Amino acid sequence: MTPTPTIFAPLFIAATALFIWSCWKRLSLTALGRPDNRLDNIGQRIGDTLSYAFAQKRVLAKPSGLIHVAIFWCFLVLMVANTEFILHGLFPGLTFTKLPDGIFMPLMQMIDVVSLITLLAVIAAAIRRAVSPPYPEARTFEAFFILFLIATLMLANFGVNAAKISRMQGSTLTLAESIMPISSWFAPYIPSGAGKLVHDLSWWTHALVLLLFMNLLPLSKHFHIITAIPNVFLRRRDNPPLPEREEFNAGNSFGINQVDGYTWKELLDSFSCTECGRCQMACPADQTRKPLNPRGVIGQLKHNLMANGPLLKEGKAATTPLIGEGDASISEEAIWSCTTCGACLQACPVFIEQMPKLIPLRRHLVEMESRFPEELLNLFENMEGRSNPWGIAPTERGKWATQLGERPYEPGRTEYLFYVGCAGSFDARAKQISVATALLLDKAGVSWGMLGKDEKCCGDSLRRLGNEYVFDKLAKENVALFKERGIKKVIVQCPHCLTTLKNDYKQYGIELEVIHHSQLLLHLVQDGRLKLPKQADLGKLVYHDSCYLGRHNGIYDEPREALALATGTEPLEMPRNREDGFCCGAGGGRMWMEEFTGDRINLVRAAEALEQQPDTICTACPYCLTMLDDGIKDLRADKVQVKDIAEIMAEAVLR
Amino acid sequence: MLIVACIKQVPDTTQVKIDPVTNTLVREGIPFIMNPYDTHAMEAALQLKDQFGCRVAVLSMGPPNAEATLRKALSAGVDRAILLSDRVFGGADTLATSKVLATAIAKLNDEVEPVGLVICGKQTIDGDTAQVGPGIAVRLGYQQLTLVDKVEELDLTNKKLVVSRKLEGRHERVQAPLPAMLTVVRELNRPRYPTVPMRLAAATAEVEVWDNNVLQLDPQTIGLKGSPTWVSKIFSPERDKGEIVGDGYADPEGTVDLLLGKLMEKDLLPL
Numbered sequence: 001m002t003p004t005p006t007i008f009a010p011l012f013i014a015a016t017a018l019f020i021w022s023c024w025k026r027l028s029l030t031a032l033g034r035p036d037n038r039l040d041n042i043g044q045r046i047g048d049t050l051s052y053a054f055a056q057k058r059v060l061a062k063p064s065g066l067i068h069v070a071i072f073w074c075f076l077v078l079m080v081a082n083t084e085f086i087l088h089g090l091f092p093g094l095t096f097t098k099l100p101d102g103i104f105m106p107l108m109q110m111i112d113v114v115s116l117i118t119l120l121a122v123i124a125a126a127i128r129r130a131v132s133p134p135y136p137e138a139r140t141f142e143a144f145f146i147l148f149l150i151a152t153l154m155l156a157n158f159g160v161n162a163a164k165i166s167r168m169q170g171s172t173l174t175l176a177e178s179i180m181p182i183s184s185w186f187a188p189y190i191p192s193g194a195g196k197l198v199h200d201l202s203w204w205t206h207a208l209v210l211l212l213f214m215n216l217l218p219l220s221k222h223f224h225i226i227t228a229i230p231n232v233f234l235r236r237r238d239n240p241p242l243p244e245r246e247e248f249n250a251g252n253s254f255g256i257n258q259v260d261g262y263t264w265k266e267l268l269d270s271f272s273c274t275e276c277g278r279c280q281m282a283c284p285a286d287q288t289r290k291p292l293n294p295r296g297v298i299g300q301l302k303h304n305l306m307a308n309g310p311l312l313k314e315g316k317a318a319t320t321p322l323i324g325e326g327d328a329s330i331s332e333e334a335i336w337s338c339t340t341c342g343a344c345l346q347a348c349p350v351f352i353e354q355m356p357k358l359i360p361l362r363r364h365l366v367e368m369e370s371r372f373p374e375e376l377l378n379l380f381e382n383m384e385g386r387s388n389p390w391g392i393a394p395t396e397r398g399k400w401a402t403q404l405g406e407r408p409y410e411p412g413r414t415e416y417l418f419y420v421g422c423a424g425s426f427d428a429r430a431k432q433i434s435v436a437t438a439l440l441l442d443k444a445g446v447s448w449g450m451l452g453k454d455e456k457c458c459g460d461s462l463r464r465l466g467n468e469y470v471f472d473k474l475a476k477e478n479v480a481l482f483k484e485r486g487i488k489k490v491i492v493q494c495p496h497c498l499t500t501l502k503n504d505y506k507q508y509g510i511e512l513e514v515i516h517h518s519q520l521l522l523h524l525v526q527d528g529r530l531k532l533p534k535q536a537d538l539g540k541l542v543y544h545d546s547c548y549l550g551r552h553n554g555i556y557d558e559p560r561e562a563l564a565l566a567t568g569t570e571p572l573e574m575p576r577n578r579e580d581g582f583c584c585g586a587g588g589g590r591m592w593m594e595e596f597t598g599d600r601i602n603l604v605r606a607a608e609a610l611e612q613q614p615d616t617i618c619t620a621c622p623y624c625l626t627m628l629d630d631g632i633k634d635l636r637a638d639k640v641q642v643k644d645i646a647e648i649m650a651e652a653v654l655r
Numbered sequence: 656m657l658i659v660a661c662i663k664q665v666p667d668t669t670q671v672k673i674d675p676v677t678n679t680l681v682r683e684g685i686p687f688i689m690n691p692y693d694t695h696a697m698e699a700a701l702q703l704k705d706q707f708g709c710r711v712a713v714l715s716m717g718p719p720n721a722e723a724t725l726r727k728a729l730s731a732g733v734d735r736a737i738l739l740s741d742r743v744f745g746g747a748d749t750l751a752t753s754k755v756l757a758t759a760i761a762k763l764n765d766e767v768e769p770v771g772l773v774i775c776g777k778q779t780i781d782g783d784t785a786q787v788g789p790g791i792a793v794r795l796g797y798q799q800l801t802l803v804d805k806v807e808e809l810d811l812t813n814k815k816l817v818v819s820r821k822l823e824g825r826h827e828r829v830q831a832p833l834p835a836m837l838t839v840v841r842e843l844n845r846p847r848y849p850t851v852p853m854r855l856a857a858a859t860a861e862v863e864v865w866d867n868n869v870l871q872l873d874p875q876t877i878g879l880k881g882s883p884t885w886v887s888k889i890f891s892p893e894r895d896k897g898e899i900v901g902d903g904y905a906d907p908e909g910t911v912d913l914l915l916g917k918l919m920e921k922d923l924l925p926l
Contacts, residue, residue, distance in 0.1 A: 248851065248855060250855040250856060250859065252852075252855075253852070366848075367850060367851040368850055368851065368852065370847060370848045372848075377845065377848055380848060381848075385667065385686065386667070386686075393667075429904070469851045469854065
């Protein structure tokens with residue numbers, strides 16, 4: 001059947017209409033979301049789109065990403081070819097042959113070669129998915145079928161061209177062979193006289209598969225072909241991603257328990273997921289067999305939106321709960337399993353925001369339903385009543401420093417507030433970090449003071465656990481106190497205090513200059529204010545990145561540099577380090593919760609550290625220290641010590 | 656049926672200091688909390704409300720600032736919060752306190768709705784007498800069931816209940832007719848955590864204040880004048896200064912040996 005517009009045009013119009021309708025049906029649901037301005041910093045957004053969407057920076061973080069990059073770039077070229085294919089189908093007179101030779105010939109050559117690359121890349125992708133899939137469930141029919149369709153398109157394209165070439169002679173043939181070298185390979189295999197049949201068959205195969213492919217996009221994970229680039233452009237630009245503040249007025253509701261509680265961009269995320277599984281492979285909860293899978297959460301959100309969206313649009317009530325069991329709901333255990341480590345955010349090639357979607361669900365459970373794991377009741381009451389997780393009397397807070405004498409922060413006279421934090425004030429082991437830090441500050445002649453019994457918890461755990469109401473009270477009290485005392489520069493030894501004071505409190509109108517002790521100690525050595533008379537002899541030392549120091553605040557180098565100076569050698573690295581660092585298991589308030597399901601995260605991380613056969617594991621966070629210390633004890637590796645960076649610096653400076 | 660939970664605002668125990676001169680608590684700057692046992696009493700009342708649809712009132716006798724604790728009760732979901740506050744109620748011992756509380760309960764029973772249950776914490780953490788609950792029961796002629804760790808059965812038609820009492824080394828299952836007064840232990844339940852909407856509603860809800868104009872009691876029988884108990888001295892017991900033994904981080908095994916040696920020396924180990 002000769003290609004003819006009489007048949008192709010109605011097919012094309014119907015397929016396009018169906019495609020637009022499917023896209024609209026989905027994308028229009030994002031309008032249910034709350035407003036959120038994602039059009040600020042246009043220049044940076046364009047830059048991000050170029051480097052992350054077009055140059056695929058994050059896709060390339062894994063070797064298999066190369067296949068994707070090949071397919072992506074080939075698709076851009078083939079879009080030109082397919083536009084011609086469709087135009088030609090609709091208006092037979094319109095073909096590339098109308099172009100000047102200088103454009104026509106290289107274009108044809110490029111399309112021909114790119115088609116081969118695409119075919120090879122698709123075969124490679126299929127083999128990779130079959131042999132070593134990113135996660136076992138990734139071997140879906142859909143994934144293989146789409147690859148099959150792409151391969152079919154390439155072969156049909158070769159078929160069309162080869163059939164044409166097989167009927168050519170003389171100089172036309174020579175020209176055709178030079179501009180379609182790949183297609184020419186196939187031409188000799190076409191029996192003489194079958195040229196037209198092969199051409200028409202290939203042409204219609206190409207046409208129908210193309211229209212089918214287009215219509216499968218919105219129905220599948222391949223919708224990302226349309227949504228991923230805008231999703232990168234519309235990414236969140238704040239790091240760390242701060243949760244929104246809540247207004248505690250009567251009549252308000254708190255947190256999210258219905259899909260339209262998210263912003264439109266958060267809903268768009270659900271249509272941009274390619275199910276590549278990188279978030280899942282990086283997620284400490286998923287990797288220790290807990291029921292939280294960030295990829296799953298995004299999928300559940302999509303299914304929930306598809307189920308409830310049409311109802312909500314008509315003003316009817318949602319029928320599928322957002323929080324609950326099933327593939328269109330997010331389970332409570334998943335919600336509570338998150339350590340807020342941010343590895344998912346770091347891993348996602350298209351900047352889907354997985355972790356920040358869970359906090360509002362926690363808020364709903366805590367603030368609206370008072371439903372949370374039992375262990376948290378004590379925590380919440382201790383935080384509210386005594387402003388520390390353990391419920392120890394606030395009057396005890398400054399006692400770790402008794403032997404250092406009175407060290408009050410005096411407005412106008414003291415340079416730095418040493419904000420010790422709850423762990424550094426009350427936890428027996430972490431108090432030693434406080435002492436080491438204080439002694440080093442004194443040795444360097446730093447002007448510092450503390451708030452003593454007036455210091456309150458920063459509220460980090462409360463905020464990550466969704467108890468925004470109590471966090472809000474604590475934050476307001478702290479900010480008022482800081483303002484009253486004229487505090488501007490703050491030293492912390494806990495990355496959770498760091499991020500809360502530095503980032504979260506900005507929402508409360510205070511910009512503090514907060515420095516982590518690992519940074520300050522390095523600066524003091526570099527400035528010559530701290531001398532290193534001997535190198536700390538701690539044997540082989542491996543450094544563990546705290547998520548809130550690293551991923552949330554970008555502090556990777558200073559602790560390593562400080563350690564190299566203190567010990568004379570670069571610290572050892574675990575396989576998962578820096579941006580890819582693996583959580584200790586204590587973030588997001590998990591410090592205060594039991595871990596009943598799967599493997600214990602701290603044991604997994606401690607084992608990874610022990611693989612480097614260290615004598616010392618260095619942490620820069622009191623929670624990490626507790627988790628890894630417990631981990632190595634459970635693994636019976638008692639000879640390995642876990643030390644904070646300040647203790648290691650103190651070995652070099654003070655001993 | 657109305658259930659009355661009696662609650663008391665107490666100083667946060669970990670922070671209590673005693674003024675050596677006046678023999679009274681130093682209250683300045685000390686945070687107040689709801690007596691922990693009373694939180695379980697209130698929770699028991701609220702659970703029965705959830706189950707049977709009874710109404711719950713909380714009563715507290717105390718100074719005007721005890722209103723804060725009553726607001727907490729409102730945020731947990733009680734229907735009515737009444738503060739019994741009057742200068743003439745001040746300085747009361749357990750006898751005078753139970754008189755005021757019992758009078759208020761009787762008033763609720765007569766004028767509002769028949770009272771079926773009064774629930775108190777087993778004792779307060781500041782006075783530790785455990786006398787007020789039983790005092791109320793005796794004055795009202797109610798059955799008293801102390802140290803309850805489980806309400807096994809509440810039969811509103813036949814007006815009776817069955818509870819488990821937690822005694823030393825054993826439990827006792829007791830049936831009693833209503834109305835009854837229960838004192839409860841911590842094991843009874845896990846107090847609820849108030850939702851934010853409830854907290855916000857409680858912030859503007861009414862805490863009723865009843866003074867002696869409402870209760871009409873003879874001033875000689877209440878407050879300091881109606882209290883035969885006299886406190887001669889309150890003090891924190893002296894404790895011998897301890898000793899830091901070894902360094903558990905540097906040398907855990909040596910430290911354990913040292914500790915065991917010391918304990919054995921003093922014959923403190925049951926060997």
